[in-house]
Each structure stands twice: as C-alpha cells, then as structure tokens.
Amino acid sequence: MDESFVPLFPANAGGAFATPSPIALANRPAAAMPSAPPPAPHACVRAATPLVTFKREGDRVTQIHVECPCGHVVVLDCEY
Numbered sequence: 470m471d472e473s474f475v476p477l478f479p480a481n482a483g484g485a486f487a488t489p490s491p492i493a494l495a496n497r498p499a500a501a502m503p504s505a506p507p508p509a510p511h512a513c514v515r516a517a518t519p520l521v522t523f524k525r526e527g528d529r530v531t532q533i534h535v536e537c538p539c540g541h542v543v544v545l546d547c548e549y
Contacts, residue, residue: 517538524532533545 519538520536522534523530529549530547532547535543
C-alpha cells in the first residue's frame with residue numbers, strides 16, 4: 470500500500486469501521502481531506518447499522534456498496 474494513503478475511517482480490532490472523532494478529522498493532513506463538499510444529509514430516522522458489501526475482482530475491491538436502513542444507497546467505485 471502507498472505510504473501516503475490515509476484511511477477515511479481506521480479499522481478497529483473487530484474489522485469493522487470506526488467513526489473518527491471531529492478532533493481526529495481536524496488533525497488530518499490537508500492533502501487527505503476530500504476536495505468535494507460532502508453530500509447533503511438524508512432523513513434517516515432509524516439508528517441502525519448500514520449494510521456494507523464489497524464487489525471484488527481477484528484480491529482487489531472494485532466497489533463498495535453501502536445501504537442505509539432507510540433505503541438510501543451509496544456506491545463507491547475504487548480505483549487503484
């Protein structure tokens with residue numbers, strides 16, 4: 470992995486993603502911050518865990534699919 474890579478959410482011991490604190494986000498290098506504004510929040514009234522699935526080609530993840538319990542879906546394309 471490239472040494473300049475900074476994960477958006479560091480993995481915890483259980484393998485799931487942890488939510489970073491606002492302080493951790495504020496202390497990240499400017500180059501690691503996203504250049505696009507964050508998407509507008511959606512109205513999810515349930516506090517449940519989203520369903521996260523991965524599309525793979527061999528040992529590489531090519532797509533991350535996140536489905537909120539309210540039905541909102543986010544698809545992230547991974548480029549290496």
